[in-house]
Amino acid sequence: MASEQTVADALVARLRDWDITRVFGYAGDGINTLLGALQRSGAPEFIATRHEELAAFMACGHAKYTGHVGVCTATQGPGAIHLLAGLYDAKLDRRPVVAIVGQVVSTALGSGYLQEVDLHALFKDVCAQYVQTVFAPEQALMALDNAMRTALATSTPTCLIIPHDVQQAKMPEQLEHSHGVVPSAAVAARPQVRAPEEQLRAAADVLNAGERVALLVGRGGAGAVDEIAAVTDILGAGVTVSLLGKPVLDESAPWHTGVMGHLGTTASAHLMAECDTLLIVGCNDPWTEFYPAPGQARAVQIDVEARVVGAKYPVEAPVIGDAAHALSALLPMLTRNDAREWQRRVNDWVRHWDQLASDRRDVVGTGANPEAVVGALTELLPDNARVAVDVGSSTYWYARHLRLPRGVPAHVSSYLASMGCALPYGIAAKLDAPDRPVVALVGDGAMQMNGLLELITLADRWRQWPDPRFVVLVLHNRDLTEVSWEQREMEGNPRFPASQKVPEFPYAAYAELLGLGSARITESGQAAEAWERALSADRPFVIEAMVDAATPLLPPLMPDEKAEKVVDALSREDGDSPAEDRVGAQVSAERSGPS
Template structure:
């Protein structure tokens, strides 16, 4: 069988261990889709909307560290990818977007579904090219992979319909030595200064961000050696078990009050892999030792006491080597008291007698039921607020839209997680607002037999927006949501639907969902107000 440019592109992606391509077929991309169909290494995951394809590719990459790939037709398919690709761009994760394009002779005059795709993708992509000849396919595909991986961002390749089908027998480029593996370690003098500052601190606190995800053991080792409590950013929640005595939970607007209190009492902050988002609200009036692989993030908004340019794992190991152990008894004792008071408060908030069910009770029940090895995808909305504030992670992997904060992320992320880790239970925690933006792709879970548990925080309201309107002195407007029969939808899609209206129904429904071998929607009718 004659090999084509499309075959070459797909074979090159396979060399880089790409396993899935999320997308929708269409006229201008049929050559690429056919190449995937023929491949015995890649699987095409047909979604219901291109936004889901891009969000799933972004989530897959965040979760696995591998390249995520999405595909669309020219024109409207390409425009539908943009939200998901901006999620990848802003959270710095490697994704390749493949788009079809009209035949070369039609590029420019303005034919059917022909838009300026390079102009469209310029704001979102670190690499953005059209493969205009078969001879370009080898170099441009390789460069797209290199840019996506080294710049940790989106690379876009548009392939005109006629180029896709041209004969091309070139062999793909080997992955070996294509991108050198590097570990960045600060100078010895800087490591020694970090050790000195840690050693003299009487109330050190560690703030671990998503950039510390590969250094979980090292973060915990430093915490225990230095008697230093650990707060995480919301995106890094679950980096260490929040049942550990030194865990403070998440810091920031979507976090616990105890984390804010203890961080404010610190005399030194060790900030690891955090970009100093306003959502985290790292206090800048403290002495800060900062570790980051991205030098742009070092002293990002104001100079810190000691910036260390290096990857978290290697740098922390160097700091730990030769660092004397110490005790900060009075600081740890005050932290433990604050923490105990906080735990008692959230226990009281989770009142099992209230109807409608309080979000705190739902979160407490999820905490008890979700397995330690599970993957949890969290959508944007009031459900995220309650998960950040009240949920205590046992070390589960949490996945969310970080800097972009797009509603609708939860379901596509759960789709990607269930494909990436078929041996783990995946939970999608979403509001009724976020879920209805992408609920068509519950059908995709059914199609590929992915037993995701979708828990809908059903308050029939854009509750977070209601809170924001009230806090800014506006009247509540346009936040009420039309009720929907999610249980009926689940059944009609071929999945399972479970309705929960009272606290007594909640635990049995969640347990049934956990043991199901089909996709499940658990619709939990909730109190929309924030009652503390």
């Protein structure tokens, strides 16, 4: 290391040692020295976003699609504050992200200086596992190494705060071997957690005693696909997945009931309501009201993280270990259940849901049917695509109507459920694999919150990609649809236009203005052709779908009293709402199938 290197230069070199390929951020005087070091080094690549929040979302998206640490940077004060939403997304969805944040010069700390914010207090919750200020050159590399290791070990965000003058300080050519100087290395490793045999045997006893076994699989089931299928076959079980677990399994399997929860399927609701035994694999889904009722089912839970076992449902047999290894070791202990009546019932629920979903996609209303628009992608989605899903009605239609080819990853802000995540996620995915197409599903509310900003980034960068395909579907209905339906369902209130109206905006025309491809559709029948055009385009493409806000956004098997509350709320809205009749028809159709 050259003696003329600054601390910033040394940190950038250390990021390369950690195999960091890009840093997402927004410029500011508090990190100008760091930016200069990135410019001199040429690597990692600096990715400029339109807002610091989007930099943090991109870092989180990078971590989600790659499994590696995402790195973001911002200046002090407002820049640091803007990182919080994306960092909380990483915290709640358990993804490794490191934020490198500038700070005012150390001699000014405590003076009420321009843009001075107590950054330790700001980040102490979101980066609870590790937040540290670097005050001396000798501390810098050790602190960065610990931030990286901690992010990897805990799957959470961490934060390094570096005052401007410390970034500029000269880095010693060699650290002195003395008291108080702590050497470090850019290395980390993950353990393999193997469940002990006594836990597996206790789990086998519970599962073998079950007659109506259900599996609930989350993203922790990734890598255990074959083992899950084998356990399902031996036990004659049915399988549902959390929203995060949707990409794990092939949803075309007859025992796969789809996503569980408020935005899930009727088949999954039946499975959870009628099973007598539950095997939870790598899942900590928060929709507890959609689990079996407490006392209804004996439960086994397999997870590599002991802290989540029993956290959402009373578990009789905890199994702490890697899912694939635990299920593989469990298989020889299971007794084959040759009575297949339960699995036949599961298959009937799945067929009924498939018919319900098809019928819903065929409903004709005002404009295009959003369920049909998203459903039309199923037959056209390339098998090497990456999918980014925003929060809102697009999440519901993704969960219910888009079947992913096996191996296609899809990500959404799950536990934080933050709008505006899809475009930064998608860009992070594309930057990591520019030879793979990306599809982002976005509502018009989320598009106006963050998406329009990152269309600018998309327009600026796409010519660098060997495969330029990046398709953005905008569900344009001038309404914050999910919240409108939540107000009706949870509060019994009619839609409040002053809070719910999304201003009109010409998304397709704006895409053309930026030099991107576009299509504007007003009928469901136009969706397939629009998807075909978008997925064969020679540049990123925006599909503006004028969709019907009256499409019901309701949980499966909704109780009568809740349905009545929704209809009452709709009846008090201005004008005749076609949604009233559609709610009644939907509830009736859900109950017409096999019990």
